[in-house]
Structures are given as C-alpha cells and as structure tokens.
Amino acid sequence: MAAGKRDIAVIGCGALGLTSALLLQRAGALVTIYAKDLPPNVRSSLATGLWTPDSRICFEDNATPAFRQLWESMARQSFRTYQTLLGLPANPVEFIDDYFVSNDPDAKPHQMPPNDDRPKFADLQHELIGDLVPRSEVFAPGSHPFGARYLRRNTFMMFNLAVYTRMLMADFRANGGKIEIDEFHTPADFSRLSQKTLINATGYGARALLGDQSITPVRGQLARVIPQPEINYGLDYKGVYFVPRRDGLVFQVVGENDYYGFDDATTAPDRAEAELAVNTITSLWLP
Numbered sequence: 357m358a359a360g361k362r363d364i365a366v367i368g369c370g371a372l373g374l375t376s377a378l379l380l381q382r383a384g385a386l387v388t389i390y391a392k393d394l395p396p397n398v399r400s401s402l403a404t405g406l407w408t409p410d411s412r413i414c415f416e417d418n419a420t421p422a423f424r425q426l427w428e429s430m431a432r433q434s435f436r437t438y439q440t441l442l443g444l445p446a447n448p449v450e451f452i453d454d455y456f457v458s459n460d461p462d463a464k465p466h467q468m469p470p471n472d473d474r475p476k477f478a479d480l481q482h483e484l485i486g487d488l489v490p491r492s493e494v495f496a497p498g499s500h501p502f503g504a505r506y507l508r509r510n511t512f513m514m515f516n517l518a519v520y521t522r523m524l525m526a527d528f529r530a531n532g533g534k535i536e537i538d539e540f541h542t543p544a545d546f547s548r549l550s551q552k553t554l555i556n557a558t559g560y561g562a563r564a565l566l567g568d569q570s571i572t573p574v575r576g577q578l579a580r581v582i583p584q585p586e587i588n589y590g591l592d593y594k595g596v597y598f599v600p601r602r603d604g605l606v607f608q609v610v611g612e613n614d615y616y617g618f619d620d621a622t623t624a625p626d627r628a629e630a631e632l633a634v635n636t637i638t639s640l641w642l643p
C-alpha cells in the first residue's frame with residue numbers, strides 16, 4: 357500500500373480469505389477474491405466454531421517469549437474484534453458454557469500420557485489471556501445432572517459459522533469487493549491475474565498448490581445431527597467433544613491427548629467413529 361499498490365487479489369474464500377479481504381478494504385485497497393469454492397463449501401465451514409486461538413497452533417518448546425508476546429497481542433485484538441459482533445441479529449458471535457465431565461475427579465482434559473515422548477502442544481490461552489473470560493467453576497457431586505461425576509464449567513466465545521460467513525461476504529461485497537470463480541493448479545497460474553500483489557489465503561490448499569508440507573491437519577472427524585435451538589452448552593467427556601452449532605449439533609472424537617486426528621487428512625466419513633462420538637455423549641443421560 358505504501359508503494360501505491362491498491363489493486364490486490366486474495367486467493368481463497370474461506371475464513372482466511374474473507375477476513376484478509378475485509379482488512380484490505382478497510383485499509384483502502386481494491387480487492388478481488390479468486391477461489392475455486394465459496395462458503396459453505398470450504399474447509400473452514402467444517403470447524404467446530406469455538407474461539408480457541410491456541411488450539412494445536414504451536415509446540416510447547418517452540419513457544420518462545422517473542423512468540424508468546426506476539427500471540428497474546430494478536431489474540432487480544434481478535435477477542436476485541438469479535439466482541440463487537442455480540443448481540444447482532446442472528447448472533448454471529450455469542451458466549452456458551454462448556455462443561456468438562458469426568459468419572460475421575462483428578463482427570464484433566466487431553467493430557468499427554470507420561471510415557472509419551474512426542475512434543476507437547478503449548479497451552480497459551482489459560483496462561484496469557486485467561487482474564488478475558490470468567491474463571492472455571494467446579495460443581496460438587498450431586499449438584500448437577502450427572503450424579504457423582506466431576507463437573508467443571510468454562511465459558512467460550514463461539515461463532516454461528518453459517519451466519520458469520522454470510523455477514524463477511526455481505527460486508528465484502530457492500531464495500532465493492534468482487535469474487536471470481538477460478539482454480540489454480542500451480543503458482544505459475546497466478547501470472548494470468550491482472551493484480552500483481554496477491555494474498556495467499558488458501559489454508560490447507562497451500563499444501564498441494566504451493567507444496568507447503570508444513571500445513572498439517574490437526575483434527576479428526578465431525579459428526580452432525582439436526583439442530584436443537586434450546587441446546588446452548590458444550591460438553592467434553594471421555595475424549596469426545598460436543599458443540600451446539602446452530603446449524604447442526606457437532607460431535608467429535610478428540611481422544612485422550614492432543615495427537616488424536618493429528619496429520620490425518622482423510623475426509624471419508626467414518627460411521628463407527630460417528631456412532632462412538634454420539635453414543636459417548638448420550639451415555640451421560642443413561643442410568
């Protein structure tokens with residue numbers, strides 16, 4: 357921008373692409389998005405929707421003081437931005453209560469086994485930005501619907517992804533943005549674009565398009581069931597996570613440690629895993 361470049365292309369129309377495009381527009385740029393697919397047919401539409409900015413983003417040993425300082429600054433700016441969307445029509449962003457349930461009162465979620473020598477993932481959120489949401493609360497056995505089990509409540513910010521994505525696209529187009537359906541197979545294909553300044557927002561697609569093998573899938577399967585508007589809380593039990601997405605409740609096996617689903621790129625539905633996820637959560641209400 358300082359060099360006079362105002363006509364800019366963004367490659368990709370997922371969460372990364374739309375957010376990059378809007379930030380460019382606010383800085384005074386003319387923006388065109390080029391993408392093969394548009395929401396909801398993008399990978400970011402498959403996210404759980406929780407605002408968890410440290411989720412498998414960095415190994416503990418790589419979380420240097422400089423990285424921690426940068427991450428905290430970015431996370432706080434992100435939180436302030438999304439707070440401005442609270443209370444808008446259709447609730448693009450809202451807060452939910454999330455409950456960790458365990459049969460073992462000493463259990464902690466997703467801890468690495470003591471004999472596992474793989475690198476641990478950094479836990480930055482509790483350490484650096486724990487002041488942004490209410491402190492967790494532990495409920496005494498018998499004071500909640502799950503009997504004698506251990507129960508701890510946390511509060512999370514969550515996206516209504518379907519509404520949020522439509523809002524981003526509407527804002528982008530209202531600001532004069534253009535979207536072109538196009539597919540790129542190699543970086544050389546970028547040369548046919550009229551714009552000479554490009555933002556790479558291809559996300560996981562960069563692994564194939566740009567040969568970036570550092571892009572690693574870190575989560576496993578999602579199972580979806582029909583939405584129930586009255587369900588407004590999340591659950592974490594026996595390595596399964598339940599999230600009350602408004603466009604369909606989400607169940608996901610996350611395993612007993614953070615490596616479950618790590619580097620697994622398959623998108624083939626796994627019926628057995630879906631049944632495991634749903635049956636594990638529903639078992640909380642069985643005698």
